[in-house]
Amino acid sequence: MSTAAGGPATGGLPPNTIIAIGVIGGLAGIYLTMLNQTFNTTIFSVMGGIGSIFAVVWGADAVRRVCSYGLGTGVPSIGMVALGMGVVAAIFGLIIPETGILPIPAILGPVISFIVAALVGLIIGLLSNKVLNMNIPIMEKSMIEIAGAGCLVMMGLSASIAGSFAFNDAILPSVVSTGYIAIVFIGGAMTILHPFNANLGPDETQFRTLYVAIEKAALTMVIAGFASLTAIDAVSAALTVLVGLAIFLVYFDKFMKSVHREAYKVVGTGLLPSAEELE
């Protein structure tokens, strides 16, 4: 279905700015959870959740750019593949330094995950364009971005649940074995794929789409914070939940204001527009 006409998405922040925000914000959030080990606390787990919000903004914007080539709601399906690979890449990258097969310091784990995700995204993009003949100009680039952003979201949320991105000591027991990896995966995927789908149409604007992205990422952060009750202490979990709720409320309000400002009209109730009105 192609309700957004075929052509590059326009308006708002340029793609490169958003990519920078996503990569730097996402990785910074993940790495800031290391303050937990430095200060022997778990209070900094909240940073993982905040990092995931930055990555979601990037991912949602990448979906927006590729979808405006007329793929419409078809992209969530391909995006799911990219995000599935994102979670595999995340686990692969975090586990590689810990196996000791390659002499890589554990601190590089998230960066390796990110690079592997980007490579897998490239392969998926090439397959879509060259083998499935979708012929969308920015497909490869977008798939790299969606997989990369997805990988950062998964790592950010996992780190905020487990309190650390160390795989064997933290993420395996508190995220994978408990099954919370399910909400990390689908929560991260839906926050990236839903915003553009929810705003699809010729009068879509970048800011409204990104408000939805931030507000939904904050909701996922709230659930991740609640899940972290079983892994880290209650105060740190409560902090993640409260910060998530605050971000959600602020950006849900921004979304609503933007709807009231930009819609044709918002009415309490009423009949359908008359034939004269439609002309």
Add this chain to the structure above:
Amino acid sequence: MIDPITGLGLVALMGALATIAGAAEDLESDVGSQSNPNSQVQLAAQMDFPHRIFNKAISGEPPAYGLWCAAGATVASVLLAQNMSVIFAIAIGSFVGAILLGLYSVTAHMGRTTSQKRFKQPIYMDMVIGHLPPIMGHGYIAVFCIVSFSYIMDHMLGHPFPLPLLAFLWGITAGAIGSSTGDVHYGAEREFQNQPFGSGLNAAQSGNIVRKAESGLRNGMDNVWACAKFGGPVTGLALGFTVFFDNWRSTVFSGMNAVIAGLIIVLILILANRLVEVQARKAYGPYKDEEGGTEA
């Protein structure tokens, strides 16, 4: 390991829960026109047919139900780990899932309608407020039942997967079955009731969905009323059978025998499908033009 009679009882209970879940899942998607019927609701305004039908374009049903069920099961398993009683834990978890569903519905409907500004489709706030309770209510029932039978599978039948992962997988299954089984009844029939039955959808009729009800303007509530007669229950049966047969074969048989039993069930279903298809072709035949001759 539990004794076989108790096991079969649990499997029957799971089948019953899945039947309710499937029906509620399909009806929930019909209130808001999610999934396949949504494309025509979206198109209607753009073809100069403004309407009062909820446009709940969250995503496809499978990932959406994966999310509600995974969220519900995550909250439930955190509460279970804090020693809360099972029923309360699942009830609170499902409530969180239903709230998520409500919030996603609001952004989907309002976002999409706003993006149709140039087609002069207004946002009716009474519709948003009126449709959310049935959406969240049906969603709650579906999530509660799915998380419940996942819990039985996990804690009583000894499935190796943890609860959130099982609920996630069954949520995706429920969404997929709801999308493929129930939507036909809403999308092809209810939305195009003004077309002759079985005429197919002519491209010229795209977006020309039924917008007026028996009295007043048609909305999601009128649609779910129609779908509750057939589409919803059939979806329930489909999910119920899926859950029941899958668990029945692994409870009654073990090892390779369970695999063979599964293959036999699939074979029987393929044959049954074929019989229904042949019978339908015999009864209704190829499309006829007005003089009674056949068309390709």
